[in-house]
Amino acid sequence: MGRNIALTIQYDGTRYDGWQRQGNTQKTIQARLEAVLSRMTGEPVELHGSGRTDAGVHAAAQVANFHTSCELDCAEIMRYVNRFLPRDIAVTSVREAGARFHARLSAVRKHYRYRVRTSEVPDVFSRPYVWELGRALDMEAMRRAAEPLLGRHDFAAFCGNRHMKKSTVRTVFDINISEYGGETVIDYFGDGFLYHMVRIMTGTLVEAGLGERDAAGTGDLLASRDRNMAGSLAPAQGLCLMEVMYD
């Protein structure tokens, strides 16, 4: 197991039960990739992803690594896996990583994008990748509601796991809200995100943008540490893991 190989992976999450392997089903991205990599190397492969993505969530650039004694070079690995992966999963880069690199533990920053279609006019090409809200959002209210979320906080109110035993403290570096082609696009940058955190933040910001929630109340909401005070869970299909950054 001399080599440590890092992959960048793209997927359309529509058909899958998320990133993480579950039992023997092939309905997860990790299981699909491990099956192809194990066949390629002739040895069992365990992939370490940068983090789980929920069922239905997409990735433009998930990162994962695995240890192997396989002797194929990086270009050969890339060609092999892309030949055998289903059409909605692809490896977009393969590189030799240092022995200590771990896709999850070494990650320092992640970028998630959430796309809300605000136009009433449908768009069949983006449909699998947006929340089809079909109503206008007040961007200024959303920005006001987002502001208290920036920085290092206890995000328990935005954690979908009500029995979380580990720390719910995370740092959000930036939340960028923009409009583009009938969509409101929310870009989240942080050092890591709790289970459902991006989708609960999105549900909360959208409620503020619709005038259904006081945009000035996010600070109190955060302080409450109470999931019941936060907004509803935005649909999985609007979310995409855009980038995982390492030092």
Added chain:
Amino acid sequence: MGRNIALTIQYDGTRYDGWQRQGNTQKTIQARLEAVLSRMTGEPVELHGSGRTDAGVHAAAQVANFHTSCELDCAEIMRYVNRFLPRDIAVTSVREAGARFHARLSAVRKHYRYRVRTSEVPDVFSRPYVWELGRALDMEAMRRAAEPLLGRHDFAAFCGNRHMKKSTVRTVFDINISEYGGETVIDYFGDGFLYHMVRIMTGTLVEAGLGERDAAGTGDLLASRDRNMAGSLAPAQGLCLMEVMYD
């Protein structure tokens, strides 16, 4: 049948046998739309499309019209049809047209786009909408090869119907070849296109771009009026009808 309604229609052609109704199958875009419109109006509806698109070809803005005595306003029609259409077909505008408007006969100009993925790196999100060539193309050779096609010519060499009885003369206003994000994108503008014409032109230009065909030979090829001299038929899935223009 007092009103003449014009629709702009978007579709992902992947699952369909093309635009044109064929017998009783619901596997065409036209049949799907007519079924919903007939249910809405309570009368049989015949849609006139601006032209056929082949099985697997997409449309960002196909245009079609129909006559009806239905009294719903345009916004109500749009909401109704989009509620009942499958997810890969959508109506993006509905407007009242003059009595003499006919989506095919009144069209003066059409824009088709063909996308060739030249990067070896796959992209799962664009995959259904590109020809995955995975090889670099010489854009200058493609531009030289395209030049003789501009203007009014007999395009018999680029016609997929070998028993075409009507005129094969068409005017190509412009062919624009650009690179964007790992793709070579070819935009065709013309007063109309013969059966398979855009895909045969694309096959021919790609062969020139790969160095498999003399880029200077397109004039002779056009003059030959011989389909066997032209390039192969490019895959349907890379093609999209972008716009139909009217006076």
